[in-house]
Amino acid sequence: MKILLTGARGNLGSQLLSIFKSAGHEVIATEREELDITDEAAVHKFVIEARPDVIVNGAAYNFVDKIEDEAIYPIAYAINALGPKYLADAGLKIDALIVHYSTDYVFAGTQVDGYKEDDATAPISKYGETKVAGEQFVINSGANYLILRLSKIFGPAGTSAVAKPGFVDLMIQLAATKPELKIVDEEVGMPSYTVDIAAETLCLISSNTPSGIYHLVNPGPGVTWYQFAEEIFAIKPSPTPRIPVSASVFPRPAARPSYAMLLNTKLPPLRTRTAALTEYLNVANQS
């Protein structure tokens, strides 16, 4: 299979690149310099010349708080909404499958039991708005598509300067250097492992999965940031005290969904979050 990958040095993109390559696929891995997904003409030219079987869009603008700034919003909209539109429109012309990643932040976060794939979106942040717009453009493009919604992700860091530092690494690092940790005990989600998301992506594109929206998460109970940190320290113990605090202790411009559990009702489950986290902490350079 010939796969065009955008955002190849992001946190998820770097895992996608590694898994596609090790499975022996021909990967055209692009970073922003080679293919800026906000440049419509460049996207069409690149896609039509490269003629990939699959376009996997790992590119995104993920700085949730910055997007609330009206000067930044158009930049984020171009990357999160127009970029996937251009990729899907170009993909349609050559009959390529488009794989695009979305987020639990497309939901309002009021459903305490979680969200199924076809539940109505109702974002409460500008970031969420751009991601809903991206989903809609891909769905309406007429191309074959997989929209894979993710929750908070963890895994090896990407090499992009804009790749966000992962929560797991941050907790380990802060526990080693700070006298105590105050951790937000809100925003219930389902943290998931980029290595598993990348492997499942390959599985889905290799098996003629029907076009649609899918929720890709390592199963486990929904957890707040504090509860997730406790899961980390249960595997990698630390004597540093942890204090659960309200989100209001760290005021941020963007609202976050209070309950954003993504229910996977369509795909076989991935391994559990505990199994994935244990592997990451024990194997992936986390000595």
Ligand SMILES: NC(=O)c1ccc[n+]([C@@H]2O[C@H](COP(=O)([O-])OP(=O)(O)OC[C@H]3O[C@@H](n4cnc5c(N)ncnc54)[C@H](OP(=O)(O)O)[C@@H]3O)[C@@H](O)[C@H]2O)c1
């Ligand atoms: N991070 C999370 O916790 C989380 C949670 C839910 C969903 N998601 C979704 O998962 C996906 C992957 O996120 P991630 O955390 O892996 O992202 P990331 O680490 O921030 O990487 C983003 C990548 O996008 C590239 N990029 C940005 N603007 C671009 C442009 N105009 N043209 C081409 N490439 C561009 C960056 O490339 P350069 O290095 O060249 O700038 C970077 O490689 C995204 O769709 C995101 O919305 C993430």
